[in-house]
Amino acid sequence: MSNEQLDSLREELDQVNLDILSLINKRGHLVKQIGEIKHKQGMNRFDPVRERKMLNDLLKHNDGPFEYSTIQHLFKEIFKMGLELQEDDHSKALLV
Amino acid sequence: MSNEQLDSLREELDQVNLDILSLINKRGHLVKQIGEIKHKQGMNRFDPVRERKMLNDLLKHNDGPFEYSTIQHLFKEIFKMGLELQEDDHSKALLV
Numbered sequence: 001m002s003n004e005q006l007d008s009l010r011e012e013l014d015q016v017n018l019d020i021l022s023l024i025n026k027r028g029h030l031v032k033q034i035g036e037i038k039h040k041q042g043m044n045r046f047d048p049v050r051e052r053k054m055l056n057d058l059l060k061h062n063d064g065p066f067e068y069s070t071i072q073h074l075f076k077e078i079f080k081m082g083l084e085l086q087e088d089d090h091s092k093a094l095l096v
Numbered sequence: 097m098s099n100e101q102l103d104s105l106r107e108e109l110d111q112v113n114l115d116i117l118s119l120i121n122k123r124g125h126l127v128k129q130i131g132e133i134k135h136k137q138g139m140n141r142f143d144p145v146r147e148r149k150m151l152n153d154l155l156k157h158n159d160g161p162f163e164y165s166t167i168q169h170l171f172k173e174i175f176k177m178g179l180e181l182q183e184d185d186h187s188k189a190l191l192v
Contacts, residue, residue: 028161
Protein backbone atom coordinates (compact mmCIF):
# COMPACT_ATOMS: atom_id res chain seq x y z
CA MET A 1 0.00 0.00 0.00
CA SER A 2 2.69 2.48 1.06
CA ASN A 3 4.75 1.58 -1.99
CA GLU A 4 1.84 2.34 -4.30
CA GLN A 5 1.38 5.61 -2.47
CA LEU A 6 5.11 6.36 -2.83
CA ASP A 7 5.02 5.59 -6.57
CA SER A 8 2.00 7.80 -7.10
CA LEU A 9 3.54 10.71 -5.14
CA ARG A 10 6.75 10.30 -7.16
CA GLU A 11 4.82 10.42 -10.43
CA GLU A 12 3.18 13.61 -9.26
CA LEU A 13 6.62 15.00 -8.30
CA ASP A 14 8.04 14.14 -11.74
CA GLN A 15 5.23 16.13 -13.35
CA VAL A 16 5.83 19.10 -11.03
CA ASN A 17 9.55 19.00 -11.97
CA LEU A 18 8.65 19.24 -15.67
CA ASP A 19 6.14 22.03 -15.00
CA ILE A 20 8.83 23.99 -13.12
CA LEU A 21 11.28 23.40 -16.00
CA SER A 22 8.75 24.66 -18.49
CA LEU A 23 8.07 27.84 -16.47
CA ILE A 24 11.80 28.47 -15.93
CA ASN A 25 12.33 28.33 -19.69
CA LYS A 26 9.24 30.47 -20.34
CA ARG A 27 10.78 32.98 -17.90
CA GLY A 28 14.06 32.79 -19.85
CA HIS A 29 12.29 33.73 -23.11
CA LEU A 30 10.53 36.67 -21.41
CA VAL A 31 13.78 37.90 -19.83
CA LYS A 32 15.49 37.79 -23.25
CA GLN A 33 12.71 39.91 -24.79
CA ILE A 34 12.86 42.38 -21.89
CA GLY A 35 16.67 42.50 -22.22
CA GLU A 36 16.43 43.36 -25.94
CA ILE A 37 14.08 46.29 -25.28
CA LYS A 38 16.26 47.56 -22.43
CA HIS A 39 19.38 47.20 -24.59
CA LYS A 40 17.79 49.25 -27.40
CA GLN A 41 16.83 51.94 -24.92
CA GLY A 42 20.33 51.95 -23.40
CA MET A 43 18.93 50.84 -20.03
CA ASN A 44 21.00 48.88 -17.53
CA ARG A 45 20.19 45.15 -17.49
CA PHE A 46 20.33 44.90 -13.71
CA ASP A 47 17.65 46.90 -11.89
CA PRO A 48 17.83 46.43 -8.08
CA VAL A 49 14.51 48.28 -7.51
CA ARG A 50 12.68 45.96 -9.89
CA GLU A 51 14.35 42.93 -8.26
CA ARG A 52 13.26 44.12 -4.79
CA LYS A 53 9.69 44.55 -6.07
CA MET A 54 9.66 41.00 -7.45
CA LEU A 55 11.00 39.62 -4.15
CA ASN A 56 8.36 41.54 -2.18
CA ASP A 57 5.64 40.09 -4.41
CA LEU A 58 6.94 36.60 -3.71
CA LEU A 59 7.05 37.28 0.04
CA LYS A 60 3.43 38.43 -0.07
CA HIS A 61 2.33 35.26 -1.87
CA ASN A 62 4.45 32.67 -0.07
CA ASP A 63 2.27 30.35 2.01
CA GLY A 64 4.85 27.64 2.69
CA PRO A 65 6.02 25.00 3.42
CA PHE A 66 9.25 26.80 2.48
CA GLU A 67 10.43 29.71 4.61
CA TYR A 68 10.65 33.00 2.76
CA SER A 69 14.46 33.11 3.20
CA THR A 70 14.72 29.83 1.26
CA ILE A 71 12.42 31.14 -1.48
CA GLN A 72 14.39 34.38 -1.68
CA HIS A 73 17.67 32.47 -2.04
CA LEU A 74 16.20 30.36 -4.86
CA PHE A 75 14.75 33.30 -6.75
CA LYS A 76 18.01 35.26 -6.51
CA GLU A 77 19.57 32.27 -8.29
CA ILE A 78 16.77 32.35 -10.91
CA PHE A 79 17.23 36.12 -11.43
CA LYS A 80 20.99 35.56 -11.89
CA MET A 81 20.28 32.92 -14.54
CA GLY A 82 18.20 35.52 -16.40
CA LEU A 83 20.95 38.13 -16.26
CA GLU A 84 23.54 35.63 -17.50
CA LEU A 85 21.27 34.70 -20.40
CA GLN A 86 21.16 38.36 -21.47
CA GLU A 87 24.96 38.65 -21.14
CA ASP A 88 25.40 35.62 -23.42
CA ASP A 89 23.19 37.26 -26.05
CA HIS A 90 25.15 40.48 -25.98
CA SER A 91 28.55 38.84 -26.17
CA LYS A 92 27.32 36.80 -29.14
CA ALA A 93 26.00 39.99 -30.75
CA LEU A 94 29.44 41.59 -30.35
CA LEU A 95 31.02 38.69 -32.24
CA VAL A 96 28.81 39.18 -35.32
CA MET B 97 5.40 51.95 -27.55
CA SER B 98 8.43 50.07 -26.24
CA ASN B 99 7.54 51.09 -22.70
CA GLU B 100 4.07 49.58 -23.02
CA GLN B 101 5.68 46.46 -24.38
CA LEU B 102 8.13 46.43 -21.47
CA ASP B 103 5.32 46.85 -18.93
CA SER B 104 3.31 44.05 -20.49
CA LEU B 105 6.32 41.68 -20.56
CA ARG B 106 7.04 42.54 -16.93
CA GLU B 107 3.43 41.78 -15.94
CA GLU B 108 3.76 38.43 -17.66
CA LEU B 109 7.07 37.84 -15.82
CA ASP B 110 5.47 38.67 -12.46
CA GLN B 111 2.81 36.05 -13.11
CA VAL B 112 5.44 33.46 -14.11
CA ASN B 113 7.31 34.20 -10.84
CA LEU B 114 4.16 33.49 -8.83
CA ASP B 115 3.45 30.32 -10.83
CA ILE B 116 7.00 29.10 -10.13
CA LEU B 117 6.55 29.93 -6.41
CA SER B 118 3.32 27.99 -6.32
CA LEU B 119 4.90 24.91 -7.97
CA ILE B 120 7.96 25.08 -5.69
CA ASN B 121 5.67 25.01 -2.65
CA LYS B 122 3.52 22.25 -4.18
CA ARG B 123 6.78 20.32 -4.64
CA GLY B 124 7.62 20.97 -0.98
CA HIS B 125 4.32 19.44 0.19
CA LEU B 126 4.87 16.37 -2.01
CA VAL B 127 8.45 15.93 -0.77
CA LYS B 128 7.23 16.09 2.85
CA GLN B 129 4.65 13.35 2.18
CA ILE B 130 7.28 11.21 0.44
CA GLY B 131 9.68 11.82 3.33
CA GLU B 132 7.09 10.62 5.86
CA ILE B 133 6.51 7.36 4.00
CA LYS B 134 10.26 6.76 3.59
CA HIS B 135 10.82 7.56 7.27
CA LYS B 136 8.17 5.01 8.34
CA GLN B 137 9.78 2.40 6.10
CA GLY B 138 13.24 3.20 7.49
CA MET B 139 14.43 4.28 4.01
CA ASN B 140 17.21 6.80 3.52
CA ARG B 141 15.95 10.29 2.63
CA PHE B 142 18.64 10.87 0.01
CA ASP B 143 18.44 8.54 -3.00
CA PRO B 144 21.13 9.33 -5.62
CA VAL B 145 19.60 6.93 -8.19
CA ARG B 146 16.22 8.64 -7.96
CA GLU B 147 17.91 12.06 -8.19
CA ARG B 148 19.82 10.99 -11.33
CA LYS B 149 16.55 9.74 -12.88
CA MET B 150 14.86 13.10 -12.20
CA LEU B 151 17.82 14.99 -13.72
CA ASN B 152 17.77 12.75 -16.82
CA ASP B 153 14.05 13.44 -17.25
CA LEU B 154 14.74 17.17 -17.12
CA LEU B 155 17.58 16.84 -19.65
CA LYS B 156 15.24 14.99 -22.03
CA HIS B 157 12.60 17.73 -21.76
CA ASN B 158 14.81 20.83 -21.76
CA ASP B 159 14.31 22.83 -24.95
CA GLY B 160 16.03 26.05 -23.86
CA PRO B 161 16.82 28.91 -23.76
CA PHE B 162 18.74 27.72 -20.69
CA GLU B 163 21.61 25.27 -21.14
CA TYR B 164 21.12 21.95 -19.43
CA SER B 165 24.07 22.62 -17.06
CA THR B 166 22.24 25.73 -15.77
CA ILE B 167 19.01 23.78 -15.32
CA GLN B 168 20.87 20.97 -13.54
CA HIS B 169 22.50 23.45 -11.15
CA LEU B 170 19.10 25.00 -10.34
CA PHE B 171 17.36 21.69 -9.76
CA LYS B 172 20.16 20.43 -7.50
CA GLU B 173 19.39 23.52 -5.41
CA ILE B 174 15.65 22.67 -5.48
CA PHE B 175 16.35 19.04 -4.47
CA LYS B 176 18.52 20.28 -1.58
CA MET B 177 15.64 22.51 -0.40
CA GLY B 178 13.42 19.41 -0.32
CA LEU B 179 15.94 17.40 1.71
CA GLU B 180 16.37 20.25 4.20
CA LEU B 181 12.59 20.48 4.60
CA GLN B 182 12.49 16.79 5.57
CA GLU B 183 15.39 17.28 8.00
CA ASP B 184 13.50 20.12 9.70
CA ASP B 185 10.46 17.87 10.16
CA HIS B 186 12.50 15.11 11.74
CA SER B 187 14.39 17.36 14.13
CA LYS B 188 11.06 18.87 15.22
CA ALA B 189 9.68 15.36 15.71
CA LEU B 190 12.64 14.51 17.96
CA LEU B 191 11.84 17.50 20.17
CA VAL B 192 8.28 16.33 20.87
